[in-house]
Amino acid sequence: xxxxxxxxxxxxxxxxxxxxxxxxxxxxxxxxxxxxxxxxxxxxxxxxxxxxxxxxxxxxxxxxxxxxxxxxxxxxxxxxxxxxxxxxxxxxxxxxxxxxxxxxxxxxxxxxxxxxxxxxxxxxxxxxxxxxxxxxxxxxxxxxxxxxxxxxxxxxxxxxxxxxxxxxxxxxxxxxxxxxxxxxxxxxxxxxxxxxxxxxxxxxxxxxxxxxxxxxxxxxxxxxxxxxxxxxxxxxxxxxxxxxxxxxx
Numbered sequence: 001x002x003x004x005x006x007x008x009x010x011x012x013x014x015x016x017x018x019x020x021x022x023x024x025x026x027x028x029x030x031x032x033x034x035x036x037x038x039x040x041x042x043x044x045x046x047x048x049x050x051x052x053x054x055x056x057x058x059x060x061x062x063x064x065x066x067x068x069x070x071x072x073x074x075x076x077x078x079x080x081x082x083x084x085x086x087x088x089x090x091x092x093x094x095x096x097x098x099x100x101x102x103x104x105x106x107x108x109x110x111x112x113x114x115x116x117x118x119x120x121x122x123x124x125x126x127x128x129x130x131x132x133x134x135x136x137x138x139x140x141x142x143x144x145x146x147x148x149x150x151x152x153x154x155x156x157x158x159x160x161x162x163x164x165x166x167x168x169x170x171x172x173x174x175x176x177x178x179x180x181x182x183x184x185x186x187x188x189x190x191x192x193x194x195x196x197x198x199x200x201x202x203x204x205x206x207x208x209x210x211x212x213x214x215x216x217x218x219x220x221x222x223x224x225x226x227x228x229x230x231x232x233x234x235x236x237x238x239x240x241x242x243x244x245x246x247x248x249x
Contacts, residue, residue: 003030005079006037013040016242020211023246028208031091031138034083038062039131041080042101046108055109062102070095091137097130113174117183120176125150128157132209141205148198149209155191155220156213162188162223163235181227188223191216214249215242 010033011018021032045058068075069085088095104126107114114120132153133146141149162184165175176183195217215237222235229235237245 006033009037028139034087037080038084066099093134093137100126101130124154124157129153139208152209156216159216159219188220192220
């Protein structure tokens with residue numbers, strides 16, 4: 001199975017991140033495309049069936065695949081699983097964290113709101129945070145850099161979630177804990193403040209991580225204007241702006 005197949009999945013399912021990854025050197029692309037193709041496949045699994053049981057089965061399929069990778073056994077034949085297994089084993093990526101990523105996506109199946117803010121933040125950390133940790137290791141980062149990578153992933157996950165919030169609501173999901181829209185604004189403010197503390201390290205591995213979240217800071221800044229900006233699709237960026245930001249990064 002080729003990296004090209006993974007790249008095509010990302011191009012279709014996550015075009016913004018596809019553009020960013022394509023801006024990186026070829027060796028880094030080859031490491032990141034299987035991870036982000038995995039993320040695309042897992043994130044869309046809950047939406048591919050109207051029956052919750054079928055969606056649960058789709059996610060379980062991925063959990064079983066991750067267990068095969070973790071145990072070192074023969075991995076099921078799929079255009080993503082085989083290149084993913086190679087990256088996970090070569091880079092020493094924690095397969096248990098990828099399993100938690102899949103498990104956290106169960107929230108996407110149902111219409112229940114998050115239990116509380118802690119539940120929401122855990123969702124961000126276990127999905128986007130874990131993905132960024134794995135990405136840092138894939139491009140050669142050390143375990144000492146994982147905390148910062150997870151940190152960037154969490155707030156990137158928030159930015160992505162806020163951009164998707166109007167569509168989630170349209171589809172009958174409850175995008176927040178108790179309908180307190182101001183909580184989105186408050187969390188965006190916290191994310192911006194905490195990200196500013198990381199500065200612009202010259203570390204080449206963390207530079208890749210920042211690049212993957214190129215729309216995080218501008219999205220959170222827009223969200224701070226108020227809930228009306230979020231619900232009116234005011235967090236959407238034009239293709240020109242996306243390309244311009246990538247050019248400047």
